Amino acid sequence: MSLLLIVIHVVVCIALIMIVLLQTGKGSDMGAAFGGGSSQTLFGSTGASTFLSKATTVAAIVFMLTSLTLAYISGGKFAKSLLSDSPVPIEQSSQTQDDATKTGPESEQ
Numbered sequence: 001m002s003l004l005l006i007v008i009h010v011v012v013c014i015a016l017i018m019i020v021l022l023q024t025g026k027g028s029d030m031g032a033a034f035g036g037g038s039s040q041t042l043f044g045s046t047g048a049s050t051f052l053s054k055a056t057t058v059a060a061i062v063f064m065l066t067s068l069t070l071a072y073i074s075g076g077k078f079a080k081s082l083l084s085d086s087p088v089p090i091e092q093s094s095q096t097q098d099d100a101t102k103t104g105p106e107s108e109q
Helices: 004-023 026-034 053-075 094-102
Strands: none
Touching: 053 094
């Protein structure tokens, strides 16, 4: 399932980049506004939304949803720690160390 989400996410990323690059900026009509005869405002009119602006909105929503879903899925996986796999070292008490020194070569004399 995550592979399908990654594929959708990459396709939407590329589509979003292409859609944004295809759009004309609002500043492109600024020169025509100073020339007169234009019914638009200085920075362009905000009239009816075009197909590209609607496609940008849809692509952005799908991009955000796939991003959040992939983050949620990857957040549930916990990696094992290297320290949790190693066994705990066995500690010898001081009493067993004293017994070991008493049974050494010095105690046999």
